[in-house]
Structures are given as C-alpha cells and as structure tokens.
Amino acid sequence: MLDALTVAVAVTALALAAWCGHAAYRDQPTKDWHFIGMAVVSVLALAQLVVGVVQLARGERPEQGMAVFIAYLIGSFAAVPAAGFLSLTERTRWGSVTVAAGAVVLAVLEVRLYDIWGN
C-alpha cells in the first residue's frame, strides 16, 4: 500500500513538473488547472502521510529509523503546497519554474522515502 502510493506520488509529481516546466517554457504563470494538478499531487501525498502513520501505529518499522521516516513524510506533504504558495505571489514564468522545481524535489523525496521504508 505504502509502496504503491510512493510510486503514484513520484509519477504524478514528475508529470506536474513536466506540465509546469512546459508552462514556464511558454512564458506563462501557473493557472487554475495547474493548481488543480497540484491539489491532486498534494492529496496523494497526504494519503501517503496518513497510510505511513497508520503503518507505524500498527507496529511496522521503517528500515532507516522512525524520525527520518516521519520527517520525509511531512516534507513530501509540504513540498508542493509550499511551492504553490510561492507561485501564487509570483505571477510570471518563474512561478511555474518554482512549482516544477518543487515537484522534482518531491519526486526525489519519494525515492528516498522508498529506501527509508525498505522491506
């Protein structure tokens, strides 16, 4: 369950990065549709956070330590919304670049999360 979500978040994050990167390439700020895309990725990341905490509560333990795992779960959840807020006040192509960068950071976090959880 957690691994499936990790893959789903990583893939959608990369798609979001490509989409916003394309908007930046065309010299456009983030639009409503981009924010819907960000919401989808954020909901998936939130689901991952919940599932991760539930698995911890069930007594399952991540391979590389609890604190690191929780820190990465929270970071993954916060990454895209934080970049989205920055792009709200930056109505140029650079706002789109910021969201694309945020989504790439999220994808990297997911790879690390996969390693940290292990099993």
Added chain:
Amino acid sequence: MTSGETDVSDTDRPEVAAAPKPSFELGTGPGRVLVWFYGVFTVAAASRTIVEMARGFDRAPLAYTLSAVAALVYGFITYSLVRGGEKARRAALVCCAAELLGVLVVGAWTLAEPTAFPDSTVWSDFGMGYLFIPVILPVTGMIWLRRAKTVAV
C-alpha cells in the same frame, strides 16, 4: 481618451521620480526559484541536524556541527532573499561565498580524510548526496545577487 494615450514603457521611464528609494526585491522573478531552493535546503539541513543530534552528538561531532552551520547559512540566505534591499543583498552575497567555500573545503576534506567523518554532512563529497545542488546553488545565488545590483542601481 485614456485608451488613446501611448504609455511610456517601464524601461523608458526615468527612475529618479520615485521619492524614497524603495528597497529592491531579491526574491521575485528568478529570485523566487532561489528562495524555493534555499528554503528547501534550510529545512533539509535543519531537520538533518535535529535527527543527527537526537541520535547522539558524540557519534560524529564534526559532521553534525557542520550540518548545523550549513542550516544556519541556508536559513540566513533565505531570509535575506525574502527581505530584499542592498544590505540584505550584500549579506547574502557574503553568505553565498561562505557557503561555496564551505562546500569546497568540506567536500575536499571528506574525500581526503574520510575517518574524520563517521557520518556524512550536507556538504560531504561536494554535496553528492544532494545531487550536487549544494555546489550549484551558491554559484547561481552569487550570479543572481550581482545581477540584482545592476538592475536596481
């Protein structure tokens, strides 16, 4: 009649008109992307430090202290970029130089004497564990901060 007037574009308008010189923005435009990356690295370095310290400072005191220093430098640069103004620009420039120096020195140090570092830091191996962004970031930062001056003055 307003629609018929030809507007003076921003580039043609003389800047002298503005009464008290507003503190110019460092964290907008391309600077916004820098704010994002510096913000991410502040959080990354700070949380890394907290986790490492919680596990036991004595395991690798040098590495953990360097992580804490990195977190402080990143945090200060993020703050300066958001704040803007000439003073913040200069302070951020100095910090970016310190950051670059830190990455290069620590990077070389970890390769030359791995035994001094039982655990790695953000700047180990020139930031390889962070996709070399720790090396790229201060260089981009300094380019942006130097350019911001010529734009503002």
